[in-house]
Amino acid sequence: MNKKTNESIKQAVDLLIDNDTDVNTILKEGGLLKELTKRLIEKALQSEMNNHLGYDKYSRADNDNARNGITSKKLISEHGAVEIEVPRDRHNTFEPAILPKRQKRFDGFDDKVLSLYAKGMSISDIKIQLQELYSVEISEGLISQITDDVIDEVKAWQSRPLEEIYPIVFFDCLVVKVRQDKRIINKAVYVALGIDLFGKKDILGLWISENEGAKFWLGNFTEMENRGLKDILIACSDNLTGMSEAIEAVYPKTEHQLCIVHQIRNSLKYVSYKDRKQLSSDLKPIYTAVTEEQAHLALVSFEEKWNKQYPQIAKSWYNNYPKC
Known part of the structure; x- marks a missing residue:
């Protein structure tokens, strides 16, 4: 990938991890x-x-x-x-x-x-x-x-054809209200949001299911493979049940990351408005570190600065960062 392509993908990812942006917002504001x-x-x-x-x-x-x-x-x-x-x-x-x-x-x-x-x-x-x-x-x-x-x-x-390669695909779950049996109920819609080689965002699939699991995700990945998707470089998701096993079965070379987007948003969930900007800035050296050692040092530095006010944040990063 050339420099321009890398920058397009970076901008798309930055939009997805913006403090106030979620997949639902991307679906709307991204057209x-x-x-x-x-x-x-x-x-x-x-x-x-x-x-x-x-x-x-x-x-x-x-x-x-x-x-x-x-x-x-x-x-x-x-x-x-x-x-x-x-x-x-x-x-x-x-x-x-x-x-x-x-x-x-x-x-x-x-x-x-x-x-x-x-x-x-x-x-x-x-x-x-x-x-x-x-x-x-x-x-x-x-x-x-x-x-x-x-x-x-x-x-x-x-059933429309997909691109052969998506560098990054985000998987998330949205809750929508639908009418069923004369009642308004909540249903889970699972979304695959891909970013292609030019940084363009695309909905690869939408699925409604009462139960998620390896069988459910295996069916979804097999469907995308049949529509022409040959490779995903990085699959980002929350800890969705059965996701890792399904990816391994259909796209064994794909790197599956527990989504850094969710980790960042969960970290900021209970942070006061006046602290959000600075705390977000102090988190960035952790998830942009080139090596594990650099990430650990950045996390230690973050803990020393913020642990008194927000002790749960550093603890969460220590527990989850190895999986991200």
Whole structure:
């Protein structure tokens, strides 16, 4: 890798270990969730247009109305502006239910978008999530058609080819709220967030599961391998059950680090605001040390300075740093 590539990767990693940044924030501010939102809404719009005209795109029409290009509409969502391509018809009678004409905001749907693109959702679960995206009542026939079309889109995204190499892949768990059996419940969505050779961030996979473990992670790594991912240089995760065994089975040369990101965030969790900047600066020599000896000396220095105020931090680093 050249110097420019190394710097791009370094900047991406620095963003991920910023004091106030987590994977959920990266998904939003990095444009990754915005991309999924755009794909989902546009697929629903296409499905609505098919229903409005009575035939699918590229099929022969039995009436004189037809598709007539697209118009661009800017939506304001929780993660910024999203440009949506809205299909038009020749008679100008198409009024989409998911995006009423004067609606400009699309808020409160991040959890639904994430859950819809995650593997592990049943067809009935997907249908319920889609119904909640609509602010108006729509027919059973239309929601069934939209569900079928969205499932095709989601499957295409889930099976898309990956790069052959990702220098760093972060694995994390997000808790999202979804409706199930007429109740709002919390579900765990496991995320693989890759950084490619140019420092570009990409969601490699999203999975919903009641139980994590070696079998669960082995299936996920095998899936990514089948999609073209040949090598991960460094896999960073919290202490997720079964992760190490699964990596060893599919990517035996990958270095698995208990995520330094989580270690830093856990260290700063109970630090007062006035101390955060200086304490963060004093932690950096520990995790950027070139040798184990340098890291140990930096940790001793940190302990001498901060142990009286925050004794749990140095103790945590002594316990966990050999695994990072």
